[in-house]
Amino acid sequence: MDGIKNKVAIVGMGCSKFGERWDKGVEDLIVEAAYEAFEDAGIGPKDVQAAWIGTVFSGVSAITLSPLQLQYIPMTRVENMCATGSEAMRAASYAVAAGVCDIALAVGVEKLKDSGATGVKGPSIVGDNQDGSSGIGPGYSAPASFAYLATRYFHDFGIKPEEGKRLLAQIAVKNHHNGSLNPKAHFQNELTIDQVVNAPIIAWPLGLYDCCGVSDGASVAVITRADMAKKFRPDPIYIKALQITVGARQGAMLQDYDFTHMEENVRGSKLAYAEAGIKDPRKELSCAEVHDCFSIHEMIVYEDLGFAKRGRAREDIEAGTFTLKGELPVNTDGGLKCFGHPLGASGLRMMYEVYKQLQGKAGPRQVKNPRLGLTHNLGGNAGTGVCSCNIVGNEK
């Protein structure tokens, strides 16, 4: 088993403006991101040989998601909760690696703001399924389920809730600073610690700015064979690892799960590091886009992915390790905090940022000497998740 490393490359990417795109439909978001990707790769829609389109709520089957007018090629809609965009890229990459096509398109899209609601519907409520619920799932919200992590992390590591809130606030402040430098972000405003700490509570101990927004957006990648990549551009980005790790609700059913980490994150990142040949992620990675759906989760991810020692993320947060100028910049584009979380789009939106960083095209957010970057999603809830962990590099 030799994995995906260096078999395929990304040669073009596009990303729509994220936000409350009242005047744009799913079709507009896809076209906006895809044509940027086509132009970036120097191809046209007719060059695409297969496509995978990731969305959780905004379409069923690729026949409902065909604004690009791709003509009678294999197209499939994929879904894997918050890892949906990354799942689309994994499918496209595997198809190219298998040699069944040379140019594949990975599309991630979500039009959340047509629901008329401020939250995310459907399977985020445990116990519900589309054909009718048994009605027994607790009606907890997604913020509450991640708040469980904060309550327990604070308890286990002796952090007073008020201290904990200030600590988490630093993550929101960092991501908003990065987002303020990014014209594609939904939110481009700076925040202060006091603003974050004093914001209305959503799910105690998490406040408004501990939670990511609800947005519309799309992102698209053009995938080709690594050995063909330089025909398209001088600076392709090579895929080093693509991993998906799904829990079987162990954490929700067994008492040995501690609610201070996500086992899916730990397992997924270990597999990705092994596939990419990374020994020390904190040293070797140049930047990382991780799933900051809630500030507490970004903090836990630092530990789960080996960026910080277990129980000691606090020291790194306070030292500024993960800021733009820090040792390992995390969520350089502003993260889910500033882009919101259109579920199907987020994984590829993260990849868009890493792709630009590794090409040295991230403008005011550019990290120094980039070589390897990581994207990470976590779908589901604490104790029951799907993790995607992907690594790319600018050298073969």
Next chain:
Amino acid sequence: MAGITSIGVYIPIYRLNREEIGKVWGGRGGGGAKAVAGYDEDTVTMAVAAAIDCLNRGGNEADGLFLATTSAPYREKMSAGIVASAADFKDECQAADFTDSLRAGAAALKAACDAVKAGSAKNVMVVAADTRLGAAKGTFEQTLGDGAVAITVGKNSVIAEIENSYSLFSEFTDVWRTSEDKFPKSAEGRFVDDVGYLPIMQAVIEGLLKKAKLEIKDFSKIVYYANDVRQHAGLTRRLKLDKEKVQDPLFSDIGNTGAAAGLLMLAAALEKAKPNDRILYVGYGDGADAFALKVTDEIKKFQKSPVVSNKLTGKINITYGQYLTWRGMVPVEASTLPERSAISLQSRWRERKTILALYGVKCKKCGAPQMNQLGQNVRVCVQCQTKDQFEPYKFADKKAKLFTYSVDQLMPTLNPPGVNGVVDFEGGGRLIVEFTDCEIDKLKVDMVMEMTFRKMFDTKSIINYFWKAKPVE
């Protein structure tokens, strides 16, 4: 000799002070408080709590369960069956509803006693519960309260023998609700007392004394139903009863609990009774049922812990606004969150043991207790991955520790904010669950919780019952 073998009681922890009602309507509120079922409680959930309390206090597993109420959640569908399922009775149990009369509690007690005497049942549990709703600004709003009581009748370990009984029916319209009415109505007070309540009660008591060859002075406690305090005192005067011997009707503490009221008073009387005491109990409503009971030595065991007196004082005082919201008396703004999926009767039927009696499974190979998840049965062990080697495992009666939680402003609930979290059961197993009946400031990691049968989110079709966790009192 057939008699009462155990009693369990459930009174909601919420109280609405009558003063609070008076303040809103600019009138006199009256003294005391009414017990108010929580936003997620109804007759059935309270009945389940009383039934479980009764079983925990030594009630025998019964082969009959009679539910007495005037406020069943379904107009057409048995409630006793839901109670029997949630209290985990065997299928071989006669479940029956006694409804539509304030005398339903006494009627069910009589039927239970007759069944046991006749040998058609060994033990019968009578559960009486009511959540009657009075119209805003009215007398019933002040006087009515919510509560439930469960009494097992059998022949072994009897704490009070039912020596004799006597019944009268009387077609008399004093308090009523038609099938269209949401709130009870009442005839003029003096008419009700002078022609109806007082003479009927007098006749039934005299009839019982004659039948049992007893005199009123043979009784150390006299327990009887009345619609309100005034009517209750009126009968004491008319029969010249010794006030010391008359059981307090509990109206000041919890209100008139309808079909449950008389049996709750009887429970209170038994809590204080001595061996060989005689107790007279009379249930009323379109006639009356009178019972002569004799307390046995077994009462001492029963009195080791209080059954009613510890539940009379509420834990949480609510506002009139909360009360109106919980009872659906005022339309409130809907949640802005997307609606949940419709209820699937098929899925609920497959999961009935989990939903109604909170059963999971225990792996025979590794011993891990585990709850079914997502409305799906466990087929492969979450711990050792062995397929289909399970025995049923009940979580409903296990204490649990609060592992982590959140106070959730987004959770749709009639009593915001929602509270939910993770509980770890004694003996293994974990559940992510809604919390209820909790004082948010007092929640903390590691506190001990217990499971309670409640209504979940509104489905607009069936009543959606499941279990929640609440702090142990």
